[in-house]
Amino acid sequence: MTERKGNISVNTSDIFPIIKKWLYSEHDIFIRELVANATDAITKRHTLSRNLNVEIPQGSINISVNKDNKLITISDNGLGMSEADIEKYIAQLAFSGAEEFVKKLKDEGAEDGQDIIGKFGLGFYSAFMVADKVEIESLSMNEGAKATKWICEGDTEYTFTDSTKETIGTTIYLHINEESAEFLNEWKLSETLRNHCDYMPYEIGVLDEMKPPQKPLKEDGTVDEEAPAVAVTPTIINETRPIWKRDPKELKDEDYKEFYRKQFPMDGDPLFWIHLKVDHPFTLEGVLFFPKFNPMKPQNEHNIRLYCKQVFVSDNVKNVIPDFLSLLKGSIDSVDIPLNVSRSSLQGDPNVQKISNYVVKKVAEALKVLFKKDREKFETIWEDIHLFIKYGCVSDPKFDELMRERVVYKASNGKYLTLGEYLEATPEKYKEKMKGKVLYFEKEKSDAALKNQLLAEGLLAIECDDHIDPHFFQHTETKKIGEETLQFVSVDSEIGNLLESENTTEEDMKIKDLFSNILAPKKEGEENSLDGNDVEISKITGSTTPAYFKVDEQMKRFAKMAQSMGQQNTMFPTKKTLVINPSSPLIQNALKIHEKGGNEALVEKICHHVEDLALISSEGLKADEKELFIARTQDLMQELTTLAL
Numbered sequence: 001m002t003e004r005k006g007n008i009s010v011n012t013s014d015i016f017p018i019i020k021k022w023l024y025s026e027h028d029i030f031i032r033e034l035v036a037n038a039t040d041a042i043t044k045r046h047t048l049s050r051n052l053n054v055e056i057p058q059g060s061i062n063i064s065v066n067k068d069n070k071l072i073t074i075s076d077n078g079l080g081m082s083e084a085d086i087e088k089y090i091a092q093l094a095f096s097g098a099e100e101f102v103k104k105l106k107d108e109g110a111e112d113g114q115d116i117i118g119k120f121g122l123g124f125y126s127a128f129m130v131a132d133k134v135e136i137e138s139l140s141m142n143e144g145a146k147a148t149k150w151i152c153e154g155d156t157e158y159t160f161t162d163s164t165k166e167t168i169g170t171t172i173y174l175h176i177n178e179e180s181a182e183f184l185n186e187w188k189l190s191e192t193l194r195n196h197c198d199y200m201p202y203e204i205g206v207l208d209e210m211k212p213p214q215k216p217l218k219e220d221g222t223v224d225e226e227a228p229a230v231a232v233t234p235t236i237i238n239e240t241r242p243i244w245k246r247d248p249k250e251l252k253d254e255d256y257k258e259f260y261r262k263q264f265p266m267d268g269d270p271l272f273w274i275h276l277k278v279d280h281p282f283t284l285e286g287v288l289f290f291p292k293f294n295p296m297k298p299q300n301e302h303n304i305r306l307y308c309k310q311v312f313v314s315d316n317v318k319n320v321i322p323d324f325l326s327l328l329k330g331s332i333d334s335v336d337i338p339l340n341v342s343r344s345s346l347q348g349d350p351n352v353q354k355i356s357n358y359v360v361k362k363v364a365e366a367l368k369v370l371f372k373k374d375r376e377k378f379e380t381i382w383e384d385i386h387l388f389i390k391y392g393c394v395s396d397p398k399f400d401e402l403m404r405e406r407v408v409y410k411a412s413n414g415k416y417l418t419l420g421e422y423l424e425a426t427p428e429k430y431k432e433k434m435k436g437k438v439l440y441f442e443k444e445k446s447d448a449a450l451k452n453q454l455l456a457e458g459l460l461a462i463e464c465d466d467h468i469d470p471h472f473f474q475h476t477e478t479k480k481i482g483e484e485t486l487q488f489v490s491v492d493s494e495i496g497n498l499l500e501s502e503n504t505t506e507e508d509m510k511i512k513d514l515f516s517n518i519l520a521p522k523k524e525g526e527e528n529s530l531d532g533n534d535v536e537i538s539k540i541t542g543s544t545t546p547a548y549f550k551v552d553e554q555m556k557r558f559a560k561m562a563q564s565m566g567q568q569n570t571m572f573p574t575k576k577t578l579v580i581n582p583s584s585p586l587i588q589n590a591l592k593i594h595e596k597g598g599n600e601a602l603v604e605k606i607c608h609h610v611e612d613l614a615l616i617s618s619e620g621l622k623a624d625e626k627e628l629f630i631a632r633t634q635d636l637m638q639e640l641t642t643l644a645l
């Protein structure tokens with residue numbers, strides 16, 4: 001046997017230890033790199049053979065593991081390599097790539113180094129992360145090629161020897177080092193493969209050579225004890241035709257759901273999905289799913305898996321697609337997302353920009369179609385998708401332009417309306433007063449009585465949540481809906497302006513004074529009561545609501561935004577005004593008792609009770625307020641029952 005020695009042409013002699021150290025954190029990527037190389041080799045053989053018009057076997061990759069020999073073997077039936085090829089592509093190019101990596105690492109600093117590793121690893125070189133010694137045995141598809149074997153023990157020297165390999169393709173032998181012994185476990189190896197190679201285009205079989213021959217199974221699934229034991233066969237770990245590679249026309253809803261369930265087993269069915277396919281000016285295929293929103297589950301950014309030619313690359317799509325799309329789940333496959341640049345420079349890449357714009361546009365278009373063609377379904381899933389859509393509108397102007405007029409709101413009549421529809425639904429007689437205004441009520445806190453009073457007049461109010469809506473309102477107010485600029489106003493701050501019916505009388509003023517004196521007494525020398533709430537009157541004829549709280553719109557917004565950003569409510573103390581309705585019979589009675597004299601204690605109780613009822617209807621009572629309220633309720637009921645006896 002002849003042996004030929006060579007030297008890897010790198011200047012940095014300490015390249016091996018440096019790379020080993022840096023790559024240590026993610027050293028399972030070696031499997032992805034080597035299987036990706038095998039995949040490329042098979043594809044190349046297919047392409048070349050098609051041109052030569054020769055029959056070739058179906059592409060496959062076989063990985064076997066032998067714990068006793070501390071050996072992992074990766075075989076492919078790709079185009080193979082001659083000695084010259086190995087010399088050129090492995091010994092020289094692959095290693096010079098590694099050298100470049102070390103240089104980059106030194107130039108860009110440690111953090112970016114990690115980033116680079118995570119993105120693309122180091123190709124063939126990553127084998128040395130897990131192996132002390134690596135051998136390549138290969139037979140090239142070129143006519144008359146001689147099989148060869150290359151051996152390298154993790155330093156800059158290597159040796160070629162002859163080989164007896166008879167089938168075209170390449171086998172990589174990894175003599176696994178001590179620290180990486182875990183990969184000699186078939187389960188661990190298969191898991192790692194599934195993680196990185198779950199949708200590779202050629203079948204990947206895994207075989208544990210340690211497994212003894214086993215008796216075959218009978219048709220009913222039980223072991224056939226009579227039959228002789230046979231050698232175990234490889235287990236296929238991947239699906240070669242993932243859903244995004246298939247023609248949407250040949251797929252049924254169930255196929256998408258099944259794919260989703262496999263990827264996200266804890267999730268239940270997706271709400272709907274978008275199949276992406278584009279060839280120009282970049283290539284991209286993928287399926288994005290709208291998941292059911294689960295407030296109990298923290299959102300994470302790793303729900304979209306990025307592939308390059310079916311090779312898993314990353315589940316971190318940050319800087320590839322806008323943040324708000326990371327609320328979706330699924331897979332994107334594109335060769336046009338550059339992998340060999342640091343993450344920070346991804347955003348500036350023109351292809352990435354185009355891809356990002358394309359995905360945003362497709363998602364918005366799919367939502368537009370759903371809105372137009374199946375409004376019922378759109379409304380059914382609205383509560384699950386509204387957060388995503390609003391977040392998208394606020395953060396992405398292009399998405400906003402496409403979606404703004406399709407955002408719907410749950411109105412107080414139970415229907416979902418766009419802002420355009422809301423404006424149209426305003427009764428003619430209120431059109432002038434309401435001009436450009438959109439009434440809203442807070443889901444948890446608003447006074448139902450006020451909402452119903454407005455509804456009785458045909459005036460609708462939309463529901464607002466605590467999280468995204470304050471931001472979204474602010475955003476929408478800076479834009480146009482149709483021809484109009486809108487303003488969101490809360491029911492409590494607006495109801496007086498809308499429904500206040502008559503001019504203030506002397507009696508109304510007496511009511512105001514009565515309540516002010518008891519609930520917000522002025523301190524000596526003060527114009528107004530500074531602590532406590534202000535008291536106002538607003539006469540709403542026909543309404544039995546005695547009083548409600550009004551909060552300044554801007555203050556309310558500030559407080560909500562601060563709250564949604566995790567700040568304490570106390571940062572923005574909101575000043576509230578207690579609005580008394582002199583039309584309410586209860587209020588009128590209170591004045592009469594007061595004017596009659598002799599039972600000031602009861603009048604006081606009524607005033608405080610009216611205030612507490614207004615509080616309960618809006619935001620609720622605090623612990624100390626609750627205690628007083630309960631004690632007072634007991635007193636009042638006792639007085640009432642005594643009267644009734």
Ligand SMILES: Nc1ncnc2c1ncn2[C@@H]1O[C@H](COP(=O)(O)OP(=O)(O)OP(=O)(O)O)[C@@H](O)[C@H]1O
Nearest residue numbers: 037038041078080081089090094122123124125170
């Ligand atoms: N199994 C294989 N069969 C045939 N050729 C191979 C095989 N593995 C590696 N090669 C050759 O060696 C070259 C270097 O491989 P390496 O993995 O280092 O880099 P790469 O695949 O070109 O790039 P990347 O950094 O994306 O992995 C390949 O381009 C290919 O020509």
